[in-house]
Amino acid sequence: MVAETQKNLEKVFEKQRKFCKVNEIVEKYKYQKQNLIAILQEVQGEYRYLPEEIMTYIATIMSISPASVYGVATFYSQFSLDPKGKYEVKVCDGTACHVRGSMPVYKAIKEKLKLKDGKFTTEDLQFSVETVRCLGACALAPVVVINNKVYSKVTPEAVKIILDKLLERSGEGDKAND
Amino acid sequence: MTNTVKADIKKEFERASEYVKKTGARVLICSGTGCVANGALDIYDKFLQLGADVKLKGEKHVTAIKTGCHGFCEQGVFVAIPDLKLTYVRVKPEDVAEIIEKTLKNAEVIDRLLFVDPKTNKTIQNPQEIDFYKYQTKKALFNCGQINPENIDEYIAARGYEAIDKVIKEFTPEQVCNEVEQSGLRGRGGGGFPTGKKWNFVRMNKADQKYVICNADEGDPGAFMDCGLMEGDPHRLIEGMIIAAYAVESSLGYIYVRAEYPLAVKRLKIAIQQAEERGFLGDNIFGTDFSFRIKIKEGAGAFVCGEETALIASIEGDRGMPMPKPPFPANEGLFGKPTLINNVETYANITMIILNNAEQYKKYGTGGSPGTKTFSITGEINNSGLIEVPLGTTLKEIVYDIGGGIRNNKKFKAVQIGGPSGGCLTEQHLDLALDYESLKSVGAMVGSGGLVVMNEDTCIVEVARFFLEFTQSESCGKCIPCREGTKQMLHILEKIVAGKAELKDLKLLEELAEVVQLGSLCGLGKTAPNPVLSTLKYFKDEYLAHIVDKRCPAGVCEAFKTIKIDPALCKGCTKCSKVCPVSAISGKIKETFVIDQEKCIKCGACLTSCPFDAIKEEN
Numbered sequence: 001m002v003a004e005t006q007k008n009l010e011k012v013f014e015k016q017r018k019f020c021k022v023n024e025i026v027e028k029y030k031y032q033k034q035n036l037i038a039i040l041q042e043v044q045g046e047y048r049y050l051p052e053e054i055m056t057y058i059a060t061i062m063s064i065s066p067a068s069v070y071g072v073a074t075f076y077s078q079f080s081l082d083p084k085g086k087y088e089v090k091v092c093d094g095t096a097c098h099v100r101g102s103m104p105v106y107k108a109i110k111e112k113l114k115l116k117d118g119k120f121t122t123e124d125l126q127f128s129v130e131t132v133r134c135l136g137a138c139a140l141a142p143v144v145v146i147n148n149k150v151y152s153k154v155t156p157e158a159v160k161i162i163l164d165k166l167l168e169r170s171g172e173g174d175k176a177n178d
Numbered sequence: 179m180t181n182t183v184k185a186d187i188k189k190e191f192e193r194a195s196e197y198v199k200k201t202g203a204r205v206l207i208c209s210g211t212g213c214v215a216n217g218a219l220d221i222y223d224k225f226l227q228l229g230a231d232v233k234l235k236g237e238k239h240v241t242a243i244k245t246g247c248h249g250f251c252e253q254g255v256f257v258a259i260p261d262l263k264l265t266y267v268r269v270k271p272e273d274v275a276e277i278i279e280k281t282l283k284n285a286e287v288i289d290r291l292l293f294v295d296p297k298t299n300k301t302i303q304n305p306q307e308i309d310f311y312k313y314q315t316k317k318a319l320f321n322c323g324q325i326n327p328e329n330i331d332e333y334i335a336a337r338g339y340e341a342i343d344k345v346i347k348e349f350t351p352e353q354v355c356n357e358v359e360q361s362g363l364r365g366r367g368g369g370g371f372p373t374g375k376k377w378n379f380v381r382m383n384k385a386d387q388k389y390v391i392c393n394a395d396e397g398d399p400g401a402f403m404d405c406g407l408m409e410g411d412p413h414r415l416i417e418g419m420i421i422a423a424y425a426v427e428s429s430l431g432y433i434y435v436r437a438e439y440p441l442a443v444k445r446l447k448i449a450i451q452q453a454e455e456r457g458f459l460g461d462n463i464f465g466t467d468f469s470f471r472i473k474i475k476e477g478a479g480a481f482v483c484g485e486e487t488a489l490i491a492s493i494e495g496d497r498g499m500p501m502p503k504p505p506f507p508a509n510e511g512l513f514g515k516p517t518l519i520n521n522v523e524t525y526a527n528i529t530m531i532i533l534n535n536a537e538q539y540k541k542y543g544t545g546g547s548p549g550t551k552t553f554s555i556t557g558e559i560n561n562s563g564l565i566e567v568p569l570g571t572t573l574k575e576i577v578y579d580i581g582g583g584i585r586n587n588k589k590f591k592a593v594q595i596g597g598p599s600g601g602c603l604t605e606q607h608l609d610l611a612l613d614y615e616s617l618k619s620v621g622a623m624v625g626s627g628g629l630v631v632m633n634e635d636t637c638i639v640e641v642a643r644f645f646l647e648f649t650q651s652e653s654c655g656k657c658i659p660c661r662e663g664t665k666q667m668l669h670i671l672e673k674i675v676a677g678k679a680e681l682k683d684l685k686l687l688e689e690l691a692e693v694v695q696l697g698s699l700c701g702l703g704k705t706a707p708n709p710v711l712s713t714l715k716y717f718k719d720e721y722l723a724h725i726v727d728k729r730c731p732a733g734v735c736e737a738f739k740t741i742k743i744d745p746a747l748c749k750g751c752t753k754c755s756k757v758c759p760v761s762a763i764s765g766k767i768k769e770t771f772v773i774d775q776e777k778c779i780k781c782g783a784c785l786t787s788c789p790f791d792a793i794k795e796e797n
Contacts, residue, residue, distance in 0.1 A: 036495040037478050041437070068496075075497040075654070076478030078437050094399030095594065095630045096556035098644055133481065133648075135438050136402035137212045138556035139251030139563050148440070150215035 021046055022054055023061070031062050036072055040079060049080045077133070085121050085128035087166055092143040094134025101155075102142040106131060108156035109144075112163050126170045127163075187334075187343040187464075190456065194334035202239035205229075205282070208256035208323060210247030210409055211402070211441055217271055218244070218255045224274040232278055234261060235285050246410015248323035249564040250310050253293060258305060258323070265305040266291035296560060296582060310561045313579045315542060317550045318526040319566045322410030327445050330452040333413040339458050341532040342420050346464050354425035355381055358528065360536035362548040367393055367484075367521030368596065368625045369701075370547075370614040376518065379508040380426040383516040388428040390419055390470075391512065391519045393489060394435040394442070397481040398597030399648065401628030403552040404522035406564045408435070408442035411526070412449035416472065418525030420458065421532060423470040426518050431472040434489055437479055446474055481652035485700045486511075486519045488654065499654045500700035521626070523552055544570035547613035551624065557594075557631040558585050574608040577631060588633040592716070596625025598645040599705035601712030602638070621712045623705075637734035638717045639724055642710050643671040649706040660703030663694035667710065677737040679725045688714065733797040739780050740796050745770045747792035754784040754793060 025042045029035035039058065044050055050073050059066040073079045091097075091106045106129070110116075113127050121128040137143050140152030144159060151162060205225060209218045225242035232240045238261065248256040253267040257277065262285065266277065269291060280286040292301035293308055302308050316322075325332035333339070345354055359374020380388060392415065396404040408415060419431050435443050450472050453459040461469040475493050482488045483498040490512050492498035511517025527549060531539045540548040547569040553576065556562045560582035567576065573593060577583070584590050592602045595612075601622035603610065610616055617623055632641065650664040670687045673679040691707035698704045714721060723731050730738045743754070743763075748770045755763040755771060762778040765771030773784075784793050 032495075034493065034495040037492065038476065041476065041478060071497050072495070076480050078479035095597065095628070095644070096400045096562075098399075099557045099630060099632060099636060099641070133397065133438065133479065134399035134401070135211075136396070136405040137215055137251070138400055138402055138554060139212050139254075140215055141556065143215070150211070152212075152215050 019054070019057060022057060026058060026061055033062065033064060036062070036064075036069065037076070040069075040073055044079060048084045049082055052081070083121060083125060083128075085126050086170065087127045087146055089127060089129045089163075090132045090135075090145040091129070092133075092135045092137070092141070092145070093131040094138060094141075096134075096138035097142040100141040102131075104156050105142055105144060105154050105159050108159050109163065112160050127166075187340055190334050191337070191340070194331040197331045198335040200239070201241040201243070203234035203241070203259065203261040203282070205240060205242045206245045206248075206256075206258040206260065206323065207242060208246075208248040208254060208258075209244040210251065210254075210406060211439075212247065212251035213254040213256060214441065216254045220271040221255055221257065221269060221274055224271050225278075228275055229278045229282065232282050234282055240282055243326045244328070245325060246322045246327045247406040247564055249314075249319070249406070250308075250561065251563045252561055256323070257291075260324075263304045263306075265293065265303070265308075267293045309582060310563065310565075310580055313567070313575060314565050315550050315568050316566050317530060317542070318407065318414075318523055318552060319410070319564070321414065322406060322564075325411070327410055327412055328448050330413060330449070330456060333411070337533065338413055338529075339417055339453075339456075341529040342417055342424070342458065343464060345421050345424055345532055346466055346468060351381055351425045351427055352378075354421065354532075357536050358425070358531060361531045361539040362536075362546075363524065363527055363531065363539070364547060364614060365521060366523035366527070366551065366627070368599065368623065370624060373520065373524055376508065376520070377422065377425050379506075380428075380516050380518040383509060385516050387430070387513075387515050388426055389512045389515060389517040390423045390426065390428045390431040391486075391489070391493070391517060392419055392431070392433040392522060392525055393484065393486065393519055394433055394439075394522045395477050395484045395489060396436060396439075396522070396626060397484045397652075398599070398626050398628045400554065400556055400594070400597060400630045401626045402554050403564060403627050405439050405442055406554075407522055407526055407552070408439070409445055412442075412445045413453065414526050414529060415446075415522055416449055416453055416459070418528035419472060420463070420470055421528050422518060422520065422525065424468055426516075428518065429469050429471070431470065432475050432493055432512070433472060434475045434477060434483070434493060436477045443474060443476060450474070480654075481648075482654045482700070482702050485702060488700065489519070490517065497654070499656045500702075502699060523627075542568040544611065544613050546615050551612075551627060553627040553629050555581050555629045555631065557629075558588065558633040558636065559583070559631040560585055569613045570611045572609050572611055573603055576612070576629065577608070581631065584631065584633050588635065591632045591634050591636060592638065592713075594630045594632065594641065594645075594709070595628070596623045596708075597628045598648045599623065599701065599708055600625045600628075601708045602632075602641075602716060604716045606716075621708070621715060623708075635732055635734070637675075637730055637732040638713050638720050639671070639730075640675055640732075640734050642713045643668070643675055645709040646671055646706065649702060653702065653706075657697070657699040657703065659694050659697030660699065660706065663690055663697070664703070664706050666690055667694065667707065671710070674721065674724050675730075675735045675737065677724065677728050677735070681725060684714075684721060684725060729797060736780050738797060740775060741773055741778060741780060741782070741784065742794055742796055743771055743773060744792045744794060747790050749790055749792075751789065753787045753789065757783045757787045759783060 029039050055069045056066045059069045093102050144151045144154045207222050234240050255269045257269045258265040305311050355377040363373045364370040480498045483492045485500045487501040488498040507517040543549045550566050551569050552566045592604050594602050646668045650668045653660045655661045667690050670683050695707050750768040760777050762774045
């Protein structure tokens with residue numbers, strides 16, 4: 001019984017800790033509506049996505065409607081309402097990359113990570129894949145960015161080798177955590 | 179709060195020049211987004227590590243410097259040593275030790291690292307002799323690749339912040355606006371509206387607060403000129419904005435940058451901080467009543483925010499949806515106050531106009547479109563990168579002289595100019611002088627300046643579909659012609675590339691295009707049909723081939739591919755039938771197998787499985 005209460009309490013504490021960071025961020029931007037995008041960007045940087053409860057919380061402390069927070073979060077493509085992977089794989093699909101074959105690369109990645117249509121994050125939350133708009137490195141097309149590291153002139157074969165290396169590394173990491 | 183530092187530009191210039199002199203022989207390492215991806219930072223670190231006290235030919239002190247984009251991204255990483263009139267291309271971190279030993283200590287040239295002219299197969303040492311640079315006129319990009327963008331002294335030594343000093347001491351706000359108007363400078367963001375006129379509108383509106391905004395939301399896929407400018411010479415943009423603020427009497431400015439350009443954001447932040455420290459930004463600039471500050475706003479990924487009213491909504495923290503005009507931002511803009519919005523390159527042109535004068539500026543370009551323009555050339559071209567040429571340069575000069583022609587000796591097919599809002603230019607336009615009017619007359623536009631080159635292997639219908647998919651998904655959804663119209667247009671184009679369209683669909687597509695063009699609220703919708711209309715104009719036969727003949731002339735569209743087994747080569751090994759995910763391949767062992775075309779989904783799994791190369795793809 002005591003153990004259970006302890007556990008519940010810990011859960012509450014954890015939640016408070018979670019919101020603590022949000023408080024800091026909103027405070028930093030002085031609760032101003034015009035800074036909402038920057039606030040959401042920082043919150044997403046913290047949690048890797050925008051959890052619904054946090055969006056409602058932000059709306060409450062900023063005294064704006066949850067709909068306006070949700071509206072902004074869904075308008076801009078940078079925001080994600082679903083959890084993203086530890087490795088965020090971004091395939092550039094700007095014109096230059098598209099003309100030089102970004103789609104075969106994208107397909108190869110989804111195949112390699114066994115992501116069927118409509119799924120963009122692996123079940124173990126290690127990888128998420130998305131196409132992005134032009135990254136401004138068109139001379140290196142096609143470009144793939146994984147956690148801010150840019151890979152240039154990528155082919156379907158090359159991307160499989162890159163992913164293999166990361167898979168190895170993430171496997172090792174998990175073992176270390178155990 | 180007043181400025182403790184009262185900037186004196188003459189003293190600053192002397193001090194900065196002294197500083198730059200002390201850097202001695204400069205080793206310029208390109209650190210634009212492209213070269214960083216190719217390992218430029220490792221090369222820089224290696225230089226610091228190995229070359230701390232190297233002296234050029236035993237005399238001059240050597241300093242390694244990270245610069246902005248040199249433009250020729252295809253050949254990155256660039257390492258230039260101006261003292262020796264020498265540029266190395268495709269440098270790797272492991273080459274650094276050799277460069278120090280041979281080139282810097284003994285003035286020996288390493289042939290292996292020189293640029294090889296694809297036409298003559300000879301190596302070229304001096305970058306000015308490389309075709310890619312020879313035919314360019316660098317004005318706005320003059321400092322890019324020559325100075326360290328993270329050091330304000332390097333900018334000051336290149337006559338930086340002299341223009342704002344001159345403006346404050348010699349010009350009234352009205353005179354600044356008039357000088358800009360006389361130069362004939364037109365907005366470089368796409369529309370081409372006369373900049374000086376815009377400034378005068380904002381200046382004449384009296385208000386307690388006015389804003390100056392820099393639109394750095396360079397969303398066109400395939401364009402990265404503004405990115406190169408911000409990364410390579412951020413102070414030039416900031417100085418241009420300060421002059422604009424003085425001219426329209428504003429005290430607060432915003433730079434709205436795309437979130438996809440983290441390096442540009444970082445360098446702008448550094449530049450703003452340095453300018454504040456020196457007293458070029460802040461309160462009482464140069465000891466006058468004029469005060470101006472700049473804030474950076476990062477976008478969050480929405481193409482429509484390049485539209486000025488949508489951009490304003492985004493800065494206010496809302497969904498980036500456009501508003502009907504009028505009221506124009508010059509009257510009621512950010513937070514309802516008069517607002518000046520210009521593009522990055524427009525601001526970058528201002529210092530040139532002020533330092534020389536309007537007449538000098540007009541020496542480049544054409545009568546209606548004076549000055550130079552940056553373009554990014556990419557796609558199926560030999561030399562892709564960032565370039566700057568006078569307006570009025572022909573397409574041929576850009577594609578063949580600077581761009582070095584089409585990759586792999588393929589045939590030129592078309593150039594898409596101005597991204598998803600622009601149109602395509604074909605062989606018949608090679609002699610067309612690129613300026614605002616001539617492009618408009620052929621149904622294209624300068625846009626921001628992205629040039630994507632396509633060859634005979636590019637399917638033009640697929641490209642049109644790609645652009646429409648882009649604008650459709652970026653439509654903000656506010657007005658119906660754009661939201662629903664682009665969706666239906668995309669649907670028809672998808673039918674065409676899937677081989678399921680009929681002739682009447684083509685007519686419907688044209689009608690829809692007209693509706694979207696006329697009925698949409700903002701620039702995004704108004705220009706969304708452009709790629710479709712211009713490709714329909716010049717490549718109607720390709721559309722017809724897809725619809726009537728059910729084939730894709732470029733061999734790109736998967737729907738028209740058939741996979742066949744060559745009976746002469748097939749040994750009946752059964753391998754292909756085993757890998758086929760839809761059981762479309764059948765036959766008896768040791769006899770010829772056949773593919774059921776009805777069932778086949780063209781996944782290509784059988785192609786790689788055949789040990790006898792008997793399975794082939796046909797168009």
